[in-house]
Amino acid sequence: MSASFSERLLGALNAFFEGVVRFLPGLLAALLILVIGTVVGWLVKVVVRRTLAVARFDHFCDSSGISQVLNKADIRATPSKLMGSLFFWLVFLSFLMAGLSALEVEVIKRLISEFFLYLPRILAAFAILLVGFLLGNFVSRAALLASVNANMPSPRLIAGVVKFLIAILAFAMALEQLEIAKSIVIAAFIISFGAVMLGLAIAFGLGGRDVAKTVLERQLKDLDQPRDRDGFSHI
Amino acid sequence: MDEPLLPPSLAQELSEIGPVDILVGIPSFNNARTIGHVVRAVQAGFAKYFPDQRTLLLNSDGGSTDATQEVVRTTSLADFGTVLAAHPIHGVHRIVTPYHGVPGKGSALRTVFAAAKAVTASACAVVDADLRSITPEWLDLLISPVLRQGFDFVAPLYRRHKYDGTITNSIVYPLTRALYGKRVRQPIGGDFGFSGTLASNFLEHNAWHSDVARFGIDIWMTTTAITSGSRVCQSFLGAKIHDVKDPGVDLSAMLTQVVSSVFTLMENHEPLWRSVRDSEAVPLFGFEHTVGLEPIRVDVGRMLGVFRSGARDLSAIWERILAPETFASVQGLTRAGDDRFRFPADLWVQVIYDFAVAHHKPAMNRDHLLRSLTPLYLGRTASFINETADADAEQVEDVIEGTCQEFESLKAYLVERWNGLQGGES
Known part of the structure; x- marks a missing residue:
């Protein structure tokens, strides 16, 4: 009976540690992907902001009335900064999804593929x-x-x-x-x-x-x- | 790919005619009512003043659906003796041709310039097809300064009703004079004389797909002549009486096309106008005299209705164009009653300069920007009518001269705002 209990305990612990060992690389990979995503997102944000500044995007938004709408909505950031942030979050979200898929969880994988399709x-x-x-x-x-x-x-x-x-x-x-x-x-x-x-x-x-x-x-x-x-x- | 300047059939006709000394162009579009008179005046002018020259009358038509082209082909002066002239030695060649390009007077004149180049004309003139007051003397006055005095460009000087030509009097003349320093009183008069060399020079510019192709052509010709260093003069032609320019075009479109051309030219010639300080008169030919003109009705109430509607409904647009103090002053004008309404000249000049600066670096679509000028222009026009209700021609001219001086004295304001804009760009 006790042998059976210890076997079961060890078996459960083994299974748990095996699960952890199987899951850890995926988790580490997900974390690494998130870090890379943050860095890439930040770089994209900087590039987008500078490109839009050169293209006088804020001036265009002033003349087309977009800035006024943003002001009315109490959004104080300039349109070019806003676009930079939007691109950051788009990149970050994409990397987040890629990171989650590295966890190899079936439900999450399905949700991710639906997200990318949508x-x-x-x-x-x-x-x-x-x-x-x-x-x-x-x-x-x-x-x-x-x-x-x-x-x-x-x-x-x-x-x-x-x-x-x-x-x-x-x-x-x-x-x-x-x-x-x-x-x-x-x-x-x-x-x-x-x-x-x-x-x-x-x-x-x-x-x-x-x-x-x-x-x-x-x-x-x-x-x-x-x-x-x-x-x-x-x- | 650009269309050829001359339609093949026209090129063929011109080569058959060969070289001519004088070419007169008449741009037209549905002018059957008046063009016969213009053609007769040109024929008589050729016979009376240039009987030994080879002459060509070219009608550049925009696809008239009335009998304009037929009238030009069939009209002729029955008896040259009535104008104290003999039949011209070489006869008068006559061509009726459609023009290519954007529909408008500018495209019609482009064909005239190209024809002048093809026939190596020494002197040319263009006269509007809607004129009722043209006489044979106009030909002498527009052509002789070129042919016999060595001038390159002859602008017209008319005696007009005191309310006629308000776009000229309140914007184009004072602004052109302040910018380029030449007092050409009718820079968009429509009837000009010019040398064949200048006609070829006109063709070299690439402005034929802009407002220059439409109502902007007159100010473009005058400005190009002045800024190219050509010898410019004026000829007094007497009264100018003509049909409405184009019944299909509303005031706002006309004003937009003319002002857009003036402002675009301002940008092209910025280094030149920045260096100009004062203005000078240009030589004048012809014998000045007064003429009686028909009384005309004016509806000041309607003009002020549009102005007040603009002040109420376009304030958000004006606020983005005008300097804050100018905007506040304009809004303050709406309180006066119709009879007491005044739009001060200095405020008007600031409005025009603010629009010029806004057009240079537009904070909105340029067409919208210029269309928002219409109510302000009508306000200024209503004020001018109130101010000169009892004035005679000479007194009205004094009022216009006062406006011109305001434009010149406030030029520093224009330069300052223009510079401010450039500082903001960096």
């Missing part, structure tokens, strides 16, 4: 949101300027609606890319987009009938003018 979708969604944001800013500013210069009523409202529609479109595309509740997102987009357009049509057609009439009359009158709208030649 990563391109995250990046694509991020790119879509960024492009949507830049496009929305650009087009809404163009609409604002055109409305002011044409002496149209409520230029800010017009610009806001344009920006909102582009933001909705970009957001829906990003969610579709991430495959989050795909059918619900598409349905919600169609419903909300349709509702906005219908609302505008009703508002302009019924509520703003007189405004529409005035605007159209003014446009038609301008077409009939033989001279410049102001009665003299500006040029």
